[in-house]
Amino acid sequence: MPNSPDTLSVSWTKSLPCDLSAVRDATVQFCGFLREQGLGTEEIGAWELLCAEAGNNAVQYARPAAAHIPIVLIARVSATEAELQVVDHTAGFEFPENPQLPDDLSEHGRGLFLMRTLSDRVDYLRGRDENRLILGRHRQSTGIPRPAPTAQSAEAAANEALVQSMSEELAACYESLSAIFRFTAEINKGSQDSRFIRHWLDQLRAVCGADWWVLRLADPGTTTLAQFASSRTDLLAPVSLDASQDDSVEAQAALGRQDVWLEPTATLHADDPLRQIGSSLSGLCHPIYVNAVPLGVLSIGCAESAEPFKAGEVSIIHTFADFLGIQIHNAWIQAEQLRSRLVSRDLEIAATIQRSLLPERLPAPAGFRLAGHSASASQVGGDFFDVLELPDEGLLLAIADVMGKGVSAAMFAAIFRSHLRSRPELASTPGAFLTWLNRALFEDLDRVDMFVTAQLVYLNLRRRELRVASAGHCPLLLGGRHEPVRDLGADGPPLGITAEAAWTEQHLLLPEDPRLVMFTDGLIEVRNRTGAFLGLEPVKACLNLAIQNAESADDIRKALQTLVADFQGGQAATDDLTFLIFASDSTALNS
């Protein structure tokens, strides 16, 4: 026999048709009876669900032949316990001792679980014509059965229950809200480091009653999750985001873009990093996304509890994780902006250095003039030219192109210039000068896999002598009044290719009324709209015309600039453009 309530109980009986709506009506009446007996709101809520589930089962599983037979509800309430009996006319069944919840996506099968969970005792007595389900619960509020309340006292009791419910809800929310407000305030202070995040995840752990957490962030390629912060020191192993390689729950959360719950009844995979905490855990792995970009996974849980988080706690975990995601995302953007500003500033400084490498004023030896042009395609390039005045009416013209662009190219241009100016005694032997420059620069260039093309021209104006040496550089163009423009080819490899290379030089006499142009490849490799190169011939033609018209160095500079601009047809340059012109002084000749 089942336990029966003590003898001082009050009973209530209801006979109802085998119909779901009748069950609902009867449930409401049953709750009214319980309220009259002084049961609390929470208890009545549990009984309402018990009555509904038991009554619905009695209707839904009634034998067709017995569908016309009323279902009977019998309730008894004593000072210590309440009991509900439901008399059904179903085929009957074995009430399981420990009913389990069905699969999350199952639409049925939760009734027995609810009845067992909400009752202190369950008995199911099967008979030939009828069965009897008996559900019992201890009363939370003790006291003797009360007389039926008056309308006023019922209203007062309802108000009291409402206030009590509101107070409980506010109390439950307070801690969460308070933490969120403090968190938001902290975000506005601009704290961005892992200490800040660690602090707030520790707060979250306290609020949710968890005992561990780990935040892993995805790398830029979203191939792995690496620990960013954790309440433990043993969760450092990265998590692969390759679904074929990793069975970890954190990877499942990130790849599936949804929460993965850790159940104490489920054993973690042998390689799962979270196994450091325990082989079976209770908790939640929550993926963090901002603007559909995966940032990482926050995992939080309890080592002991079987039921870690209620809905309110899940909500606050999601809220914290979303705040964290925004905060981390913003920090990344700020870091990128800072890096970009620093690079931009570096480039500005380098561009200033590069401009300072070019001679402020070119020498103007008697009867001759020099003109130069240098423009970078990007903010900082590796082109540069220089002119050194030497004793005995000597001049050293130098032009160089450091492989690549940007700060490193500009820095090597600066180093090249310093070396060039440090040994003027080598200027009259440009081949030997290049050999020395190569030895001096080789180690530094080799270390960063860079090289420099360079061309040196020594001019002795008194003896009208010219000596040329070239290290893998473009040919120079030379012509005169009775001498068509010709190109003097490059000799030897660029600087920085082999340590022991040696360079030779060509000795020539300056033609009458000479015009000489040294340039970098940006001049002949400029492209037009169809992608074709300008080439050497148009430049030679331009120079021949200049000789014919007795143009000055400055005129030739302008003519070459015009030639390039016309050929480009308004397109932006893709390479640096540098040239240096040496020409007889037309003004002096004319006079």
Next chain:
Amino acid sequence: MKLQTLGNSLLAGCPAELTAPNAAVFREQTRAAVSAQHQHVEFDMSQTNFLDSSGLGALISIHKLMCSRGGSVRIRNPSPTVLQILELTRMHRIFEIIPA
């Protein structure tokens, strides 16, 4: 039952009681209202003071429908009683719950 489209969400007002007698009708009305433009279904449960396992089954049915479309179901403003049932059955892990 109040149904309203807001952006890519279908907002559905749940009845005062979502239980065995009305769960099937509720489920079918909601399913019929979901169209291709709806990425989410939001159930406003602020007026719902009782939910049983049959009502829960109706919500799960809509959840399955939305999952098959790559969408989701949100439950807004559940009362403490409803929340307790969601937690007891662990459905708070499945639905996105937005407290009042």
